[in-house]
Structures are given as C-alpha cells and as structure tokens.
Amino acid sequence: MDPHLELHTPIPGFLLANERTESFFEQIPVIDFTDIVSTNHRKRRDLADKIRDACINGTFLAESLSGLSHGFHQSAFSTPRIIPFLKVLWQMQSPQRETSLGSPLTPSLRYAGLFNLLSDLISFVRSRRCFLHSSSTSTRARTSKATQRFSVGENTNPEGRGDLHEGFDIGWEESGDGPMAGVNVWPRDADVPGFRDRVLEYYQAAVKFGQSLFPLFALALDLPENFFDDKTTKPAAIMRLLHYPPQEPAIDDDGRIIGIGAHTDYECFTILWQDAAGGLQVQNADGKWIDAVPIPGTFVINLGDQFARWTNDIFKSTVHRVTNRSGRERYSMPLFFGTDYDVLLEPLPSCISPGQTPKYEIVTAGEYVQSRLAETYAHSKGD
Numbered sequence: 001m002d003p004h005l006e007l008h009t010p011i012p013g014f015l016l017a018n019e020r021t022e023s024f025f026e027q028i029p030v031i032d033f034t035d036i037v038s039t040n041h042r043k044r045r046d047l048a049d050k051i052r053d054a055c056i057n058g059t060f061l062a063e064s065l066s067g068l069s070h071g072f073h074q075s076a077f078s079t080p081r082i083i084p085f086l087k088v089l090w091q092m093q094s095p096q097r098e099t100s101l102g103s104p105l106t107p108s109l110r111y112a113g114l115f116n117l118l119s120d121l122i123s124f125v126r127s128r129r130c131f132l133h134s135s136s137t138s139t140r141a142r143t144s145k146a147t148q149r150f151s152v153g154e155n156t157n158p159e160g161r162g163d164l165h166e167g168f169d170i171g172w173e174e175s176g177d178g179p180m181a182g183v184n185v186w187p188r189d190a191d192v193p194g195f196r197d198r199v200l201e202y203y204q205a206a207v208k209f210g211q212s213l214f215p216l217f218a219l220a221l222d223l224p225e226n227f228f229d230d231k232t233t234k235p236a237a238i239m240r241l242l243h244y245p246p247q248e249p250a251i252d253d254d255g256r257i258i259g260i261g262a263h264t265d266y267e268c269f270t271i272l273w274q275d276a277a278g279g280l281q282v283q284n285a286d287g288k289w290i291d292a293v294p295i296p297g298t299f300v301i302n303l304g305d306q307f308a309r310w311t312n313d314i315f316k317s318t319v320h321r322v323t324n325r326s327g328r329e330r331y332s333m334p335l336f337f338g339t340d341y342d343v344l345l346e347p348l349p350s351c352i353s354p355g356q357t358p359k360y361e362i363v364t365a366g367e368y369v370q371s372r373l374a375e376t377y378a379h380s381k382g383d
C-alpha cells in the first residue's frame with residue numbers, strides 16, 4: 001500500500017471526535033429546514049453539518065418546514081387546535097376519566113392513555129381548582145378523595161418528589177410484537193368528540209417528519225443516508241400530550257417538585273411542540289440552564305440517550321426540565337423517536353477509535369427504554 005495513502009487515511013473515530021466544537025451556548029440554535037427536501041446533495045450536506053454542530057451540544061430548533069411535502073407544516077400549525085380537547089380531558093374528574101377510558105390505568109411495559117399527577121399533587125392542584133371555581137368545601141373534599149384513587153404519576157428526576165404535569169400517551173395505532181407492543185387507549189368519543197382524529201392527524205405527520213430526519217442524522221455522522229433504514233422499520237414513536245398546571249411557590253417548598261424534573265429523553269431524538277407559556281430549559285455544557293423560548297413555527301429537537309450511546313457521547317443527550325411559572329396552563333407535545341427496539345445500541349465505527357472502550361454498556365434500544373421507564377415509575381411500585 002502507498003505509505004502516503006495510509007498516512008492520509010482518516011481514522012474515523014478521530015475524525016468526528018476532532019470535529020467536536022462543544023460550546024457553552026447561551027441561545028438554542030435555530031436551523032432552517034428548507035433544504036430537507038432538496039434533491040441537491042450539497043444542500044442536504046450543509047443542513048446536516050448544521051445539525052451535527054447542534055447535536056454536539058444536544059439541541060436545536062427546527063424552523064421553515066414548509067417545504068415538507070407530506071403536510072407536516074400544515075398539521076404543525078394546527079396543533080393549537082388540539083388544545084381545547086386536552087382541556088376537556090383534563091377537566092374531567094377522576095371517576096369520569098376512569099369510565100371514559102374503560103379502566104384505571106396502571107403502568108405496564110407500554111404506557112398508553114392518561115397518566116395523572118401523583119396523588120398528593122392531584123389533591124393540591126384539584127383543590128386549588130375547586131377553590132377557584134367553586135367555593136364549596138364539600139366539593140373540594142369529594143374531589144380530593146376521588147383523586148386519591150389514582151396513583152400513576154411520574155417522577156422524572158428520581159431526586160424529585162413528583163412531576164407537576166399530567167399527560168396522555170399514544171404510540172402506533174396497530175399493536176405489534178416486541179418489548180413495547182401495546183394498544184392505544186382512547187377516551188370515549190362521546191366524552192371528547194373528535195379528539196382521536198385530531199391527535200392522530202398530528203401524530204402521523206410528526207412521525208413522517210421524524211422519519212425524514214434519520215437520513216440527515218446519518219449524513220451528520222458521515223454515514224450513508226440510508227444507514228438507519230434497516231434499524232427503523234418500526235421505529236419507536238411515542239407521543240405525549242402534556243398539561244402543566246401553573247406552578248405556585250407553595251407547591252415547591254423544598255424545590256423538589258417542578259413541572260418535569262431534570263432528565264434526558266430515552267430515545268434518539270424528540271420533536272417537541274410547545275405553546276407560548278414557556279418554562280422549558282435546557283442545560284448547556286457549562287451546566288447553565290438556558291430558556292427554550294417558544295418561537296411560533298419552530299419545533300424543539302432534543303437529542304436523546306440512544307444517540308448518545310450510538311455516538312459514544314459525541315452527540316449529547318439534552319438535559320432539560322420544565323417549570324411553568326407563567327401563571328397559566330401550559331401544554332406541550334413531545335414525540336420521542338427511536339430505533340426499532342431490538343437494535344443494539346453500540347458505538348458507530350465513526351465515533352469510536354480502535355481499542356477505545358465504549359462509555360456505555362451495550363444493550364438493545366428496548367432494554368434501555370424499559371430500564372428508564374422503570375426508574376420513572378419506581379415510586380408507584382406496590383401502590
């Protein structure tokens with residue numbers, strides 16, 4: 001072999017590692033996605049380069065999605081039309097929620113349907129609501145007793161005392177096999193007419209958008225654009241419709257209850273729509289919390305742990321949290337996008353140099369997600 005050629009053959013692991021430009025960003029970068037549908041490879045490459053720079057820091061905002069042919073743009077701007085349905089859902093008192101959804105929900109492998117605030121938080125928030133909307137103490141007492149029947153709530157940061165949000169989870173409509181198989185649990189149409197159709201319309205468009213991101217992430221990692229195709233034949237695509245009641249200082253006396261505790265997401269990336277209330281923060285490499293200020297027409301794209309594992313931490317999973325101090329209700333819709341659950345999360349050849357030890361234990365995507373879900377719901381074991 002020509003010795004010069006050998007000298008100039010890049011060592012893949014070093015290539016990406018050397019290109020790291022981790023920065024203490026003070027603002028989340030906004031990336032224009034006009035070229036996502038471009039047939040010009042150079043333009044797609046340029047977009048992928050911007051994505052790579054952002055992924056090294058863990059997060060970015062995607063804007064200008066109007067070029068997407070599959071109508072994501074249109075659906076994206078119809079997201080606020082889902083909010084009135086959510087209001088109906090979350091104003092239902094607990095017994096009605098149970099009836100509407102067929103059975104009380106308990107955590108299972110696949111989380112679907114409504115999950116509630118932890119019971120002590122429900123009592124607090126509901127009693128406050130009743131106090132605001134009705135001065136009757138008996139109503140308050142009754143509500144609080146009814147809500148105690150629910151105990152499925154989240155505690156995203158195990159050091160916290162519970163998250164001040166409630167939500168509704170959906171995944172693929174058809175149930176399948178595999179570790180996270182399950183069916184969606186919809187409320188009765190009579191209770192929230194049109195809810196299912198409106199949510200599915202957005203979900204399907206957002207899933208297509210997520211699928212179109214994988215080739216760009218592959219390019220960003222110097223891989224062929226189709227690299228993820230056989231790893232995302234049935235990609236994990238869990239969507240949550242979240243409601244954060246306004247947080248008052250009284251609920252946070254020891255600082256351990258916030259809208260959603262500091263955490264990283266479990267999958268490859270998250271496509272997040274948020275309303276104008278604000279409150280989402282991401283942590284930069286310096287440990288400083290940076291506000292993800294809502295910008296109409298943009299989506300927050302956070303990196304998740306699966307990409308951190310694939311890239312041996314060259315792409316960072318975004319540490320983020322939410323505190324809703326806007327004084328009004330907050331709504332958001334994250335869609336968590338991962339690989340097929342049987343795919344092994346092992347460092348890509350371009351991200352690890354020969355002989356380097358992977359930072360993380362090699363497990364399948366499904367095993368990893370299950371272990372994180374078990375942590376989030378650990379407090380509800382034995383309820």
Ligand SMILES: O=C(O)CCC(=O)C(=O)O
Pocket residue numbers: 240242260265272274280320321322332333334
């Ligand atoms: O509501 C948000 O803005 C963030 C939600 C989130 O981080 C999550 O559900 O994992």
Ligand SMILES: [Fe+2]
Pocket residue numbers: 263264265320
């Ligand atoms: Fe998250």
